[in-house]
Amino acid sequence: MTPLTDTTFDLKTYLRNQKQRVEVALDASIEAGYPETIYEAMRYSLMAGGKRLRPILCLATCELLEGTEVQAMPTACSLEMIHTMSLIHDDLPAMDNDDYRRGKLTNHKVYGEDVAILAGDGLLAYAFEYVATQTQEVAPERILRVIGDLGQAVGAAGLVGGQIVDLASEGNADVTLETLNYIHTHKTGALLKVSVTSGAVLAGADDAQVNVLSQYADRIGLAFQIVDDVLDITATSEELGKSAGKDLAAQKATYPSFWGIDESKRQAQHLVEEAKADVLNCFGNKARSLVALADFIVNRTH
Template sequence: MGFKEELKTKSAYVEGLLNKYMPKEEGYQETIFKAMNYSLSAGGKRLRPILTLEAAKIVGGDDKEAIPFSVAIEMIHTYSLIHDDLPALDNDDLRRGKPTNHKVFGDAMATLAGDALLNYAFEIMLKESIDTENPNLKLKAIYEIARGAGIYGMIGGQVVDVESENKSIEKEKLDFIHMNKTAAMIVGCMRAGATVGGATEEELENITKYAKNIGLAFQIVDDILDIVGDEKVLGKPIGSDIENHKSTYPALIGLDESRKVAKNLIEEAKESISKLSGDSEFLKDLADYIISRDH
């Protein structure tokens, strides 16, 4: 099976898990379930849950133990997208080729849908920890995800990103934005999966290096695609970074140099993951996919 087929198979597996965990659209709060499902079922690459499961496997763990965490990370990611699209932030009309959540359900319900997905994610993870004989590893995994999504991770990066609009910023601050806004969640989900899988400190260190590098490369490629991408393929308007006066790698160092930086990051990521004793071929191929993707 080639990489693209394998990725498609793994994505379909994650879709099935998400469907299993999502609540039925019924009851007095039916609207919030519909709003949650609308964005969660809109597609996407499902890279974060896949990375969570792969991190558990590559350290010799049972990836089934990481399933609740993989589902939770996608819910947290989806909540962040719903909130990003709101008029108060990026004010986007399309996400993955569909009208954004607030365009369908209104600003108030979209805000609540994001809140609901975030809270439900932690409900799922905590229930998993409570219902196990030895909760310590799973509580540590929850911490990794919480930190990656919080003020020292994604939200921290988003704050600096918002405050940097219409300003010329140095590369150090741009790196901080990208490492926190995007890479921190990837680091969090992979460290969570590896922790549940029983990783050693050395394994965690190499997984962290891999995750940081692909996370930063992922965001640089996003910056590039916002300039040269195909709107129909991306499923959202291009040029929003320029329209919102955001600092990006292409704006700071140019398109060609940005591509070089992304390529170097991917090579470093593959080197780090190759140091683990488990089968690293899929994760190396995934790293290559990140810089070759068109959406």
């Protein structure tokens, strides 16, 4: 494995600067309009904070392939719109029934279930419109590929499919590790994966490069969920910004329920080490941001 020799890379500064750029772009992406309530509800959840990990992964991958922020930022924003939609809908009483998200009242608690559903729908539709109309300096065929990949990631072959199997598995003592992996490679992993690959496609990556980045993203996506499952047990609601212990209360299968906490942490670390090796072997030290982001995923505390 090619060693990561650049010890000057400051992840904390990198995350702060990238997040600030994303926040500015998101704030400009949706202006208030009529009917005011739907725009307010969309902006309420979109601008509620969070790590902005998916947009940052998109920007980092585009930069790795010598693309530009101008090329990637509309897609980066659309990824956060789609992610926000999934959180709004996931928090509804018909799904996980949560009152708090990112330390604030969930959308349906502020605007009602009807408006929350429509706010999620509005963000999902606008995400695709935004990529199609705002992307600059990218060949049309690349934009079309990104739109297609986004659709697959969020639909029945991705996030929606994972959520369906997740709901069907609640309270089922016979859930297998294979089923759990299916749930999370789709419900969580699919959007993380397209966050990485879309940045590469926009920058003009070849198929071999996209395949390496896809494998990297598969590994960090699964590691992300394993860490989430551990934090649901070990972190407080204040640390999480949402209700802790929800998985246990809903009788959901989790990685700690199969492996225990210590082995779950070890498995997540192993996945991250493999992901780092993937990109270092292909891109060398140019992949330092992706390496640091992989470490961030496994070491985060909220």
